[in-house]
Amino acid sequence: TQLLEQSPQFLSIQEGENLTVYCNSSSVFSSLQWYRQEPGEGPVLLVTVVTGGEVKKLKRLTFQFGDARKDSSLHITAAQPGDTGLYLCAGLIKAAGNKLTFGGGTRVLVKP
């Protein structure tokens, strides 16, 4: 059983469509990070959320942290082929010790 569940596992959409990726846990996150990983490269940090209910925007990407700090979502508006990649959420969960726990990732494919 994974402490962090991401859904969906795979998402294929057309350029211009919107998409949402989810990250859930039964435990409370001290903080949560979102990364994007492209083939052959390491994950790159997109955002960190800390406060319950927090919303952060990064151009066409909107990140929400649940009020109870047990879930988060990443919404991409008008997706572009450059958004293609593996999106990973990673949370600091006290029950898991002082280390980042990663979700299994959502693979996003944006077709032109």
Add this chain to the structure above:
Amino acid sequence: DTAVSQTPKYLVTQMGNDKSIKCEQNLGHDTMYWYKQDSKKFLKIMFSYNNKELIINETVPNRFSPKSPDKAHLNLHINSLELGDSAVYFCASSQEGPSGPQHFGDGTRLSIL
């Protein structure tokens, strides 16, 4: 300049061999990590060093031994390689510990024949 660099990028070797992966960061960070990403893309921490001192040691076979000669370097030596060791190994660093942004290298793809 590459912030976190690890070598080699690809490593293909026979079962039973011993191999090492090197990692260097030029960001001046105090904390470095080794992660393992399996074929299903799960990324799991293996070790963490803070200023050359081991602070996280997950349930990893003792065939895996990290070494940090200084805070800019964290190497990983693996003895008696097994088929299940095939994965991508990522080195990372951070300034604020795991709560801060992790800067990853591009990974070393280890394939055991």
